[in-house]
Amino acid sequence: MSELTTIDAPATTIVTGASGWLGTGLATALTGDGEYARGGTIRGLVRPEEPTTHLPDDLDVVRGDVTDPTSLDALFDGLSGPVDLIHTAGVIHPAASMDEFDAVNHVGTRNVMDAARRHGVRRVVHVSSNSPFGTNGARNDRFGNDEPYHPYLGYGRSKMDGELAVLAAVEDGLNAVMVRPPWFYGPHQPARQTTFFTMVKKGRFPILGDGGQVRSMTYIDNLVQGIVRAELTATDAGKAWWIADAEPYTVQEIVETVGDALRAEGFEVKPNSFKLPNLAGTVAEKIDTAAQKAGRYVTQFHVLGEMNKNIAVDISAARADLGYDPQFALAAGMRNSIRWCLDQGIEL
Incomplete structure (x- = not known):
């Protein structure tokens, strides 16, 4: 691997979507006392209606919304010196309307990029997804760094845009x-991830077919590392990297590992008995597709429709270009996540 050129942390780091799962984890890492802590101002964009009690005290909160471009200028008020921006704001499962996908993930991103360009931001890191690229054709396929776009339904199209x-x-x-x-x-997970733990604990997580579908996953600390390295490693603009755990896992392995992690933290875990044919995923995908065409989004059908798919990535370019080196694998990461739930008083 060629020698990497690193960049000093900026005077100010702006995090959009700071109250979300990833935004909270990133803000906590940047304002804390761990490996990714940095001096200067850490400023977070938080929507007007969102709570901030879960955010670190040292985060400089600015109220605004990526869908309102006039609100974004306040992010840059009173700043001097280099400014970097990490764009984590996004909608995965819309609460009200399918229109949220385009408004936030596409137009909102364009608004943020326009504001960053106007205000002379030094470096922007945009957090995307696997969904602009769809699913793998076979279990041994891996998405490469120059993968063509093949978006998966509404979310995928909005993230592609x-x-x-x-x-x-x-x-x-x-x-x-x-x-x-x-x-x-x-840690900092939303309720849907807690539901995942509960389903595994009760032996009711749906495994389709033989459970050998291959999925790449990313522990949040690995993702924070990848984001920071993308920010502070000198590379050409416009590049993109897959950031994931070292190796993909099968769905069966994921469920078994989560069950083992729950047992290690003192929970009684029932053997998983919820087996469905692969056809169930195909039917759910057809229902999901029809619903989205009609302007409706049903989370349960969307999630089940992906469960018989392979979504695996190759992180070798991130290793080579950024020195990315994921430190956590599934067992340790899931135990940390369960402990975080217990620390928050969340019932699993």
Whole structure:
């Protein structure tokens, strides 16, 4: 591997979506006393209606919304010296309307890139997804760094359009790069991840077919490492990297590992008895597709429709270009996540 050129941390780091799962984890890492702590100002964009009691005290909170471009200028008020921006804001499962996908993941990203360019941001890291690239054709396939777009339903299209907005801003002179995490897990998780633990504990997590579908996953500390390395490693603008755990896991392995982690933390875990044919995933995907065409999003059908798919990535480019070196694998990461739930008084 050629020698990497690193960049000093900026005077100010801006995190959009700071109250979300990833945003909270990133803000906590940057303002804490661990490996990724840094001086200067850590400023977080938080929507007006969102709570902030879970955020670190040292985070400088600015109220605004990526869908309202006029609110973004306040992110840059009173700043001097270099500014980097990490764009984590996004919608995965819309609560109200399918329109949220485009409004937040596409237009919101374009608004953020425009604001960053106007205010002379030094470096932008945009957090994308695997969904602009769909699913793997076979279990031994891995998405490479130059994968063509093949978006999976509404979320995938909106994240693809978000990436294209980033690349357009790069053409206009913005120094922006992208990271692409698949399914991630770890502390600060939302309720849907808690439901995942509960289903495994009760032996009711749906395994389709033989459970050998291959999935890349990303522990949140690994993702924070990848984001920071993408920010502070000198590379050409417009590049993108897969950020994931060292190796993919099978769905069966994921369920068994989570069960083992729950047992290690003192829970009684029932043997998983929820087996479904692969056809169930195909039917769920057809229902999901029809519902989205009608403007409706049903989380349960969307999740089940992906359960018979392979979504695995190759992180070798991130290792070579950024020195990315994931430190956590599934067993340790899931135990940390369960402990975090217990510390928060969350019932599993």
